[in-house]
Amino acid sequence: MVGEALARHRGLRNALLLVLIWEVIGRLGLVAGGALPPPSAILIKLWQDRADYPLHIAATLQASVTGFVIGNIIAISAGVIFALSPTLLRIFRGVNIAAFALPPIAIAPILTLTLSGMAPRITLAALGVYFVSMTATVIGISQADSRAADLIRAYGGGRWQVLRRVQFRGALPAILAGLRVAAPAAVLGAILAEFGGGGRWGLGTYLLGSLGQANPARLWGIGLVATLIAGLSYAGFALLSRHFLGSTRAVTLNTAVPTAQEQSSSSLRRVLIITASIALPFIIWWGFIKLSGAPAMIAKTPLDVVNYLFFSNASATAQSKLLQALGQTLPITFIGMAAGLLFAFLLAILSKLFPRGIEAFMPVALVTQTMPLVALTPLLVLMLGRGQALTLWVTISVTFFPAFVTLAQGIALVPNSVQELPRAYGASRWTEMRMVTIPAALPYLFAAMRLTVPRALLGVMIAEWLATGKGLGNLLNQSRGYLDYGMIWTVAAVAVLLSVIFYQLVVLLERRVLTRLGMTTAE
Amino acid sequence: MSLTLNRRQFLGIAAAGIALGVMPQYLRAATSTLSMQAAWINDAEFTGYFLGLDKGYYTEAGLELSYLSGGPDVIPESTLIAGRADLALTSPDTTIKAIVEQGAPFKIIGAQYQKNPLGIVSLAKKPITKPQDLIGKTLAVPPVNVISVEAMLKMNDIDPSKVNIVPYAYDPTPLIKGEIDASLDFTTNVPYTIKLAGEEATSFLLYDFGYTIYNDTIVVTEEVLAKKRDQLVAWLRASRKAWNENFTDPAAWPPKFADTWFKGTGRSIDNEIYFNTAQKPLMESPNGIFALTDDGIEKCLSALGKIGLVGKHDMFDTSLLAEI
Numbered sequence: 061m062v063g064e065a066l067a068r069h070r071g072l073r074n075a076l077l078l079v080l081i082w083e084v085i086g087r088l089g090l091v092a093g094g095a096l097p098p099p100s101a102i103l104i105k106l107w108q109d110r111a112d113y114p115l116h117i118a119a120t121l122q123a124s125v126t127g128f129v130i131g132n133i134i135a136i137s138a139g140v141i142f143a144l145s146p147t148l149l150r151i152f153r154g155v156n157i158a159a160f161a162l163p164p165i166a167i168a169p170i171l172t173l174t175l176s177g178m179a180p181r182i183t184l185a186a187l188g189v190y191f192v193s194m195t196a197t198v199i200g201i202s203q204a205d206s207r208a209a210d211l212i213r214a215y216g217g218g219r220w221q222v223l224r225r226v227q228f229r230g231a232l233p234a235i236l237a238g239l240r241v242a243a244p245a246a247v248l249g250a251i252l253a254e255f256g257g258g259g260r261w262g263l264g265t266y267l268l269g270s271l272g273q274a275n276p277a278r279l280w281g282i283g284l285v286a287t288l289i290a291g292l293s294y295a296g297f298a299l300l301s302r303h304f305l306g307s308t309r310a311v312t313l314n315t316a317v318p319t320a321q322e323q324s325s326s327s328l329r330r331v332l333i334i335t336a337s338i339a340l341p342f343i344i345w346w347g348f349i350k351l352s353g354a355p356a357m358i359a360k361t362p363l364d365v366v367n368y369l370f371f372s373n374a375s376a377t378a379q380s381k382l383l384q385a386l387g388q389t390l391p392i393t394f395i396g397m398a399a400g401l402l403f404a405f406l407l408a409i410l411s412k413l414f415p416r417g418i419e420a421f422m423p424v425a426l427v428t429q430t431m432p433l434v435a436l437t438p439l440l441v442l443m444l445g446r447g448q449a450l451t452l453w454v455t456i457s458v459t460f461f462p463a464f465v466t467l468a469q470g471i472a473l474v475p476n477s478v479q480e481l482p483r484a485y486g487a488s489r490w491t492e493m494r495m496v497t498i499p500a501a502l503p504y505l506f507a508a509m510r511l512t513v514p515r516a517l518l519g520v521m522i523a524e525w526l527a528t529g530k531g532l533g534n535l536l537n538q539s540r541g542y543l544d545y546g547m548i549w550t551v552a553a554v555a556v557l558l559s560v561i562f563y564q565l566v567v568l569l570e571r572r573v574l575t576r577l578g579m580t581t582a583e
Numbered sequence: 584m585s586l587t588l589n590r591r592q593f594l595g596i597a598a599a600g601i602a603l604g605v606m607p608q609y610l611r612a613a614t615s616t617l618s619m620q621a622a623w624i625n626d627a628e629f630t631g632y633f634l635g636l637d638k639g640y641y642t643e644a645g646l647e648l649s650y651l652s653g654g655p656d657v658i659p660e661s662t663l664i665a666g667r668a669d670l671a672l673t674s675p676d677t678t679i680k681a682i683v684e685q686g687a688p689f690k691i692i693g694a695q696y697q698k699n700p701l702g703i704v705s706l707a708k709k710p711i712t713k714p715q716d717l718i719g720k721t722l723a724v725p726p727v728n729v730i731s732v733e734a735m736l737k738m739n740d741i742d743p744s745k746v747n748i749v750p751y752a753y754d755p756t757p758l759i760k761g762e763i764d765a766s767l768d769f770t771t772n773v774p775y776t777i778k779l780a781g782e783e784a785t786s787f788l789l790y791d792f793g794y795t796i797y798n799d800t801i802v803v804t805e806e807v808l809a810k811k812r813d814q815l816v817a818w819l820r821a822s823r824k825a826w827n828e829n830f831t832d833p834a835a836w837p838p839k840f841a842d843t844w845f846k847g848t849g850r851s852i853d854n855e856i857y858f859n860t861a862q863k864p865l866m867e868s869p870n871g872i873f874a875l876t877d878d879g880i881e882k883c884l885s886a887l888g889k890i891g892l893v894g895k896h897d898m899f900d901t902s903l904l905a906e907i
């Protein structure tokens with residue numbers, strides 16, 4: 061107990077030390093000619109602006125809470141249905157992967173075009189929630205104790221009884237754990253949509269109004285408030301689940317799209333299911349357009365996009381613009397994937413070797429996850445210029461965190477008994493890491509890869525949109541200005557499609573490698 | 584009898600029914616609703632409309648005006664097409680591009696800025712006072728405006744590839760810190776921010792170097808023009824009255840909006856006064872606020888022609904202003 065308290069103090073001390081260093085750097089204007097404000101200046105500005113905040117916070121909360129509730133109702137119902145029907149789960153696989161891989165930057169302009177008022181914010185918040193909660197539900201329900209289910213059946217209970225008395229109850233910890241991760245995602249989704257929503261209130265709107273003021277302290281203040289809301293919503297659900305369940309299970313974002321057990325089915329049936337799973341996202345896209353009632357000039361169906369890209373008058377220019385943009389975006393995306401993964405991997409290894417140092421780094425890492433990147437752009441541009449270095453850093457910052465959490469968990473889960481063997485032979489910590497821990501954590505490396513790969517495209521597009529003015533991100537931004545609706549939808553569709561392809565490639569690679577090594581996928 | 588409604592019509596009728604039920608009797612007869620989409624977040628650019636709303640000029644004219652704020656990601660023309668606003672303040676290059684390339688059914692019925700306030704802003708200690716100075720320099724431009732800047736460069740016999748154009752995210756910090764040499768922004772606004780940061784700014788308008796276009800053009804769809812012509816004329820009249828009153832003393836009105844229209848925008852009232860004063864000469868015209876003269880339209884169209892946008896006179900409808 062004493063040791064634990066001491067350790068906690070040490071973590072706090074390291075964090076304080078970090079803030080102090082930041083203060084000194086900020087005060088002396090050492091970074092980017094003073095564009096990084098010291099923490100004290102941020103707090104003072106926050107206090108001066110305190111009258112501005114309540115309405116903005118209220119608007120952001122309203123959208124994110126509504127999105128959170130709607131998203132979870134859909135996600136948990138879908139999770140229950142998927143858990144009961146493996147066939148449906150396989151049919152919806154395409155939709156689920158797309159929901160996971162959707163780059164919000166591509167989808168936000170489309171939502172603001174087709175929906176009005178608060179709807180785009182709520183939708184983006186709900187989309188942020190869906191995948192996490194759905195996966196948590198499926199896994200929670202399918203992993204419920206089969207002995208308890210047998211008991212119910214032995215007493216004559218039906219499918220519904222088993223679901224209600226065993227599976228749902230057993231799934232509760234997993235679902236609550238999912239909600240913890242989903243809550244901050246809802247907040248971030250809402251803020252992101254506020255950039256494009258044009259409302260009067262919301263933290264995203266406030267940030268936009270403040271951008272032109274050349275006042276980094278205010279931008280950081282808004283970012284910190286956003287971070288605080290996201291952090292508090294996480295902590296709130298953590299407390300709730302502890303209160304109700306007394307459970308202290310480790311929570312990580314589950315990255316695997318749940319796969320149904322392959323039943324021995326005819327190959328015709330399998331082909332049908334795969335076809336359906338590919339077609340379904342497009343059917344949903346088409347249905348969304350028809351239901352939203354948006355005029356055809358703005359809202360493009362999948363057919364319209366194909367038409368625009370291949371059969372219209374503008375298709376030649378559109379194709380060449382798109383190919384040029386892809387040529388600029390794709391190479392750096394691949395480098396970004398590798399860099400993000402490498403960074404997460406190094407961090408995970410360091411966290412095993414030097415747990416204290418990483419503990420102090422964690423608050424900084426968390427801030428990078430919730431701080432809107434628009435607010436950081438001037439700082440990044442001043443420090444890194446507008447070339448590949450900046451794109452790479454933005455991509456790393458967008459990708460590394462979830463990958464790091466997954467990898468760290470994998471490394472922590474390696475059984476002690478295995479690690480003791482090299483120790484008994486007098487191996488150094490590094491040798492032990494190299495020969496035992498890293499190979500044993502391989503399934504988690506793939507899980508981390510699944511997470512990193514679609515997000516890398518998001519990171520690159522953000523950097524292009526904000527700073528470098530190249531590639532897909534810039535094409536999207538420019539098309540919006542030129543009212544080139546066909547191109548907006550095309551870029552969004554291409555971005556989603558690429559993310560899904562990247563994800564699917566990792567899954568294929570993972571299956572091959574792990575099957576060969578006789579390991580199972582990390583859930 | 585079979586009555587088929589699609590979802591939108593049903594919602595519309597339901598909403599109208601509710602609204603009618605709630606509205607007091609006298610209002611129902613006298614006022615009609617009109618909604619406008621602004622081009623940016625609430626700032627001094629729209630002082631006239633706020634004044635008109637606060638002093639009841641629109642209500643006097645029989646209009647119940649709802650005002651929609653804009654922002655960098657709000658494309659006002661999209662709001663019009665989606666049917667969420669009756670009129671919008673737009674930038675004429677994107678509007679005419681939409682008419683020419685997408686077949687959008689738009690008409691321009693007025694222009695808030697006779698001279699586009701967009702200009703090249705730089706620091707006085709490293710001044711860029713004419714297009715030639717931009718050669719070899721880094722210029723930040725919002726992606727939407729890149730074609731305009733390239734057109735201005737070509738008009739002044741400068742090869743656009745000689746200027747390093749990067750995206751501008753509306754934050755002047757990189758300019759103040761010297762990471763970029765100049766940026767394209769409203770000359771009515773940014774110089775104030777730069778002054779606050781302890782630097783002096785210098786600027787020139789694209790308008791003064793050949794790119795002679797209007798800005799904040801007032802755009803409606805042909806459908807709205809046909810259905811709500813009287814209301815649009817009333818809107819123009821009330822807005823002109825409000826703007827004229829505002830310009831009798833540009834420092835008078837912004838402070839009055841500190842706790843209403845300008846609340847929580849993150850901008851200072853001094854900034855709005857600076858803006859309001861600076862925009863006066865760009866908006867005033869011998870023919871009155873919003874004027875569309877033959878000469879002005881000709882200049883606008885010929886400038887746009889230089890970037891390959893072939894607009895026509897009939898994209899403008901000057902007859903509403905003539906009725907005021």
